[in-house]
Amino acid sequence: MENYFKKLGYSFAYNMANAIFPVLTLPLVFRSLSQNSYGDFVLANILYQVINSLFCVSLLQFFIRSYGEVKEQNSEIKAKLCGFFINIQTLSAIASAIIFTILIIIFYNYFKLNIEVACWFYIPIVSSVINVEWLYFSTHRYKPLFMRTIFIKSILFILVLFLIKNNNDLNLYSAIMSVSYAIVNIVGFIYLRNEFIFGRILIPDILRYLKRSKQFYFNSLIGIGYQYVDQIILSILLGKSDLAAVNILKQIGNMLLIIPNTICRFLLPIALESYKKSEGTAYHIKYDKLFVLCVFLIFLIFIIFGYSILKYFVGDLYNFEYQSIMYVAIFFIVVSASVFIDTQYSIPQYLEKITTYSNVIVLTFLLTSVYFFINKFGYLGTLMCITIAEGCGVFFMILLHLLKKYKG
Incomplete structure (x- = not known):
């Protein structure tokens, strides 16, 4: 221990x-x-x-x-x-x-x-x-x-x-x-x-092996769509200065995600071993509540001190408002949930397809809505759009896992 x-x-x-x-x-x-x-x-x-x-x-x-x-x-x-x-x-x-x-x-x-x-x-x-x-x-x-x-x-x-x-x-x-x-x-x-x-x-051997990873590639391809396409569209519609602004907010969001991502990455081999031994339920009883508590504490600390952190980062060069902090905080919660479900439920059960379906929903919402959000809300529209899209994806992942559980 x-x-x-x-x-x-x-x-x-x-x-x-x-x-x-x-x-x-x-x-x-x-x-x-x-x-x-x-x-x-x-x-x-x-x-x-x-x-x-x-x-x-x-x-x-x-x-x-x-x-x-x-x-x-x-x-x-x-x-x-x-x-x-x-x-x-x-x-x-x-x-x-x-x-x-x-x-x-x-x-x-x-x-x-x-x-x-x-x-x-x-x-x-x-x-x-x-x-x-x-x-x-x-x-x-x-x-x-x-x-x-x-x-x-x-x-x-x-x-x-x-x-x-x-x-x-x-x-x-x-x-x-x-x-x-x-x-x-x-x-x-x-x-x-x-x-x-x-x-x-030996290319034929590599290609045969990569067939097993096609779901991971496909998930990554979809993930790229909703992680970066919004910023590319933003740079085209509003310019590179707004691209820099939203990138700063995403950098802060990604820093918040370091702790939950670390936990998920550290626990993934343990989760794989637990499911291999048919001990998945005991594993989740032990770790799920701890993860939720960790995410909530980070969220709480950030909404209290986040604006001061943001001003330290950018000085007087960018004029961010407090609502930017709330968007980043909600973005953090939704993405944390998505990563946790993927690494602690989907991958250990060889259910990457659930993540794929979820990512398709996220990407579809993003591609059909990001133009409207950017035109309506400026650079903050990108964070709003991707947070709503990720929220839809998380809801769908939970729904599919529950359906699988009740179907046995």
């Missing part, structure tokens, strides 16, 4: 380290770069995140579950599987580079993408071949994750503090951030380099 709480402590420390970095650096960036310049970075970063989510992050939970299936096997079997996953990621990285190039061409020609900023993101795309976060999470190795994060983020903070001084440093800031993404992958792989046995890259 002591070892369990130690791992959980490092898990929280790892995610808090990731949360502290933007708290320290973004105020410096907002005071150095204009709204339009920061909007240039945000647009390029969104395109990269779209690619990363589709071809890298989409495989994370699938790899965790697949590794869990052989966790009790000998080290050679596990090492060969890990090497096979790297082969899959190699093909994914090639596809990522091709699609990213197409997106750059489109957005450069039609939406004034800053191509110099965007090209820096080829560096983390190449390094995604050796992204092995899934192995750390599968084996609960949060201490090395924490140490790596503290080391890299400390260097990043120093670089931003001393090098990002004015609007002319946009390309330098883009370079620092994109290289940092790559270094995370490189250092992570070096630490675990002895746990991989590589074989030939």
